[in-house]
Amino acid sequence: MLHDPAQLDLMFQALADPARRQMVERLSRGPASVSQLAEPLAMSLSAVVQHLNVLEASGLVRTEKLGRVRTCRIEPKALRAAERWINERRLAWERRLDRLGDFLAETKDET
Amino acid sequence: MLHDPAQLDLMFQALADPARRQMVERLSRGPASVSQLAEPLAMSLSAVVQHLNVLEASGLVRTEKLGRVRTCRIEPKALRAAERWINERRLAWERRLDRLGDFLAETKDET
DNA sequence: TCAATAGTGAAGTAGTTACTTCAGTATTTA
DNA sequence: TAAATACTGAAGTAACTACTTCACTATTGA
Numbered sequence: 001m002l003h004d005p006a007q008l009d010l011m012f013q014a015l016a017d018p019a020r021r022q023m024v025e026r027l028s029r030g031p032a033s034v035s036q037l038a039e040p041l042a043m044s045l046s047a048v049v050q051h052l053n054v055l056e057a058s059g060l061v062r063t064e065k066l067g068r069v070r071t072c073r074i075e076p077k078a079l080r081a082a083e084r085w086i087n088e089r090r091l092a093w094e095r096r097l098d099r100l101g102d103f104l105a106e107t108k109d110e111t
Numbered sequence: 112m113l114h115d116p117a118q119l120d121l122m123f124q125a126l127a128d129p130a131r132r133q134m135v136e137r138l139s140r141g142p143a144s145v146s147q148l149a150e151p152l153a154m155s156l157s158a159v160v161q162h163l164n165v166l167e168a169s170g171l172v173r174t175e176k177l178g179r180v181r182t183c184r185i186e187p188k189a190l191r192a193a194e195r196w197i198n199e200r201r202l203a204w205e206r207r208l209d210r211l212g213d214f215l216a217e218t219k220d221e222t
Numbered sequence: 223t224c225a226a227t228a229g230t231g232a233a234g235t236a237g238t239t240a241c242t243t244c245a246g247t248a249t250t251t252a
Numbered sequence: 253t254a255a256a257t258a259c260t261g262a263a264g265t266a267a268c269t270a271c272t273t274c275a276c277t278a279t280t281g282a
Contacts, residue, residue: 043271068280090194093138
């Protein structure tokens, strides 16, 4: 389900915005309320809530409301899914380069 | 330079589109020409070139033109930068959870 | 109970994105 | 040298994004 292309779209889209990355950065240091997330950002609370909704829809952030305070926290499983997608492609490429290097080294030996 | 927020914007933005991820996927298996990249995609060549320009501007893909053929290949350094950003945030969160677990285990022992 | 706090939701807007088509330019190949 | 190949670039368009403001609803604390 986390390999679902649509889910990956949402995750990378979510991470493409600097304000949202700043929110994830803040949350990586521990849970926070909406106002705490908004505090360092130069935009309206409404805008922050909209960014938060993007993050939540992507699965990268989970929130929970208690009383009038909404507490937000990171969902490491989703982060790991995005990380893995990149990692797998990079490794495929690097393994290819290694094999190519081996091949070239071998052919050189044969001359 | 690869930690530059603007560069991360471009990379995550680039990865947010399924067509572009498919192109990266293809390139992870080896270099390809523009037409080879376009072949499995249900869109015009022009659209593919536009996607390719986005990938190139993000630094994820490097291209080189020889004769009339433009050959594209992955830039693993850029992939690694995106990967690292996610990884660092995820690890920060997980280390926090570990410390919290230790703390709770200790407090329990003290009862 | 009344004011302050914390967030929600809708509507509007400027700018961006993901395409399209069409017309063009080099470079090869027959 | 003529036709086919491999792109390239500009212009147009529909949908989407990142905000804004303003009006609103719960919840909490004095």
